[in-house]
Amino acid sequence: MTGVRDAGAHRVDLWLAFVAGPRVWMDDDGDDSPGSIVAELAAPVEGAALLAGSSWPIIWTGASVAELSARAVVLVGGLATAGVLAFVVSVPSHRLASRWGTPWQVAALRAVTVFLGSASFAGLTSGWAMLGCWPFGVMVGCDLYRTGATLGVLLGARSMLRRVTLSPVHLGIVVGLVLTGLVTRTSPTRLVVLYLMVVVVVLVAAVTLSVLHGSRGRLEGRQQRREHLLMMREHRRRSHWLHDDVCSELRFLRMRVESDGRHFLPADEIVGELDELDHRLRLRQLDEVIGSGGVRLAEVIQPFLRRAQQRGVQIFESPTLEAGSLVVEAEVARQIKRILSVFVSNAMHAHTPSLWLRIEQRPEQGCIIVEVEDEAGGFDVTELPAGRGLDTLRAELGPDALTLERTGRGTRARALVHMSRYPRRSLP
Numbered sequence: 001m002t003g004v005r006d007a008g009a010h011r012v013d014l015w016l017a018f019v020a021g022p023r024v025w026m027d028d029d030g031d032d033s034p035g036s037i038v039a040e041l042a043a044p045v046e047g048a049a050l051l052a053g054s055s056w057p058i059i060w061t062g063a064s065v066a067e068l069s070a071r072a073v074v075l076v077g078g079l080a081t082a083g084v085l086a087f088v089v090s091v092p093s094h095r096l097a098s099r100w101g102t103p104w105q106v107a108a109l110r111a112v113t114v115f116l117g118s119a120s121f122a123g124l125t126s127g128w129a130m131l132g133c134w135p136f137g138v139m140v141g142c143d144l145y146r147t148g149a150t151l152g153v154l155l156g157a158r159s160m161l162r163r164v165t166l167s168p169v170h171l172g173i174v175v176g177l178v179l180t181g182l183v184t185r186t187s188p189t190r191l192v193v194l195y196l197m198v199v200v201v202v203l204v205a206a207v208t209l210s211v212l213h214g215s216r217g218r219l220e221g222r223q224q225r226r227e228h229l230l231m232m233r234e235h236r237r238r239s240h241w242l243h244d245d246v247c248s249e250l251r252f253l254r255m256r257v258e259s260d261g262r263h264f265l266p267a268d269e270i271v272g273e274l275d276e277l278d279h280r281l282r283l284r285q286l287d288e289v290i291g292s293g294g295v296r297l298a299e300v301i302q303p304f305l306r307r308a309q310q311r312g313v314q315i316f317e318s319p320t321l322e323a324g325s326l327v328v329e330a331e332v333a334r335q336i337k338r339i340l341s342v343f344v345s346n347a348m349h350a351h352t353p354s355l356w357l358r359i360e361q362r363p364e365q366g367c368i369i370v371e372v373e374d375e376a377g378g379f380d381v382t383e384l385p386a387g388r389g390l391d392t393l394r395a396e397l398g399p400d401a402l403t404l405e406r407t408g409r410g411t412r413a414r415a416l417v418h419m420s421r422y423p424r425r426s427l428p
Contacts, residue, residue, distance in 0.1 A: 014153065020103035021110055022146040034219030038212055039149040046142035047087065053135035054083040057124035060132065075123040082117030085109065122194060133197050137204025144205065145212040156213065157206040164202055173198055275310045279303060286337065295333045297359060298324030304344045308355055311348050317356040326361060332419055336370055339415045342389040343372035350376030352410060368417045374410040
């Protein structure tokens with residue numbers, strides 16, 4: 001039989017691992033896999049089954065006996081103690097099992113709990129009322145599933161039945177019941193009912209395991225179908241993008257290059273057209289990156305600096321490595337992309353020979369400052385043509401978020417982008 005390793009890297013038998021229960025092997029790093037989801041749902045079911053199983057003999061004793069004897073009070077106390085211990089070492093909200101340190105100690109405590117609870121249950125009930133132990137089967141099935149899910153071991157219902165039937169534990173129960181009958185002269189009927197209690201618990205545990213594994217399988221099937229559907233949609237979207245954007249741009253460029261079949265574009269114009277196509281494709285790629293969520297500022301800035309350099313513009317200042325490594329949310333990235341598109345395009349259309357691009361983070365104000373300075377000679381910053389890029393950008397950002405300033409050599413444009421949360425230093 002295989003085993004697992006405990007916190008001290010010691011090999012632990014798989015039987016012991018399941019007896020120790022899920023609490024010992026759990027860590028704080030959960031996941032959203034179907035197996036873990038079903039395990040989380042099984043935990044409250046296990047608690048409810050424990051409560052139902054522990055309540056049944058108390059209710060039955062109160063209904064069948066007019067006055068509780070001292071023996072019954074002791075057995076009720078033992079059953080209540082076993083219930084509390086079972087809750088402590090099994091329910092995920094408690095960390096007592098983790099504080100014990102070793103699986104051996106927790107397994108010993110759980111074994112004592114099972115013995116105490118079984119003896120108290122059998123002592124409080126009689127006859128066929130003892131078969132009311134079936135909620136403990138639900139509890140055991142949930143516990144086995146949660147332990148297996150935590151260990152990464154798939155314990156099926158058939159495998160569990162076969163292992164229990166052939167185990168020394170089963171043989172020990174049978175031998176113990178026979179010896180009890182010989183020594184204490186307990187009636188055969190009661191011994192048979194005691195054995196049937198074990199059978200009922202095991203069978204109900206197997207059914208519970210089967211139900212939980214079925215639920216896990218259905219969740220995995222739904223997840224796989226959902227992932228397949230998302231993948232199909234993504235492939236179809238990319239197919240449309242290749243056809244509508246890339247292929248259309250290439251056909252248009254081919255028409256420009258071939259002209260009417262007799263005249264061809266000069267080489268420098270062909271290079272310019274290819275550079276323009278390259279820039280549009282990079283912007284389309286940037287939109288995909290932004291759509292994924294967080295994006296580094298360097299990824300937003302790079303296409304615009306590249307385009308300016310392709311046009312022969314000298315970049316005298318660019319954002320620092322620290323500023324470029326900041327990760328911003330998608331909406332902030334879209335605003336910065338829009339700002340750079342207007343600022344850099346205006347500078348190049350004005351035939352600036354050089355460019356300064358600065359980005360500054362101001363956490364105390366909850367904003368990012370984007371600044372572009374050129375040497376294009378400047379213009380009247382007090383009068384912006386209605387409907388043009390800067391005027392539209394001012395309307396989008398707000399009148400106080402966009403400032404234009406004339407310098408001795410050109411224009412300095414500055415925009416303020418507000419953030420709903422501070423930028424991160426790494427992508428998720």
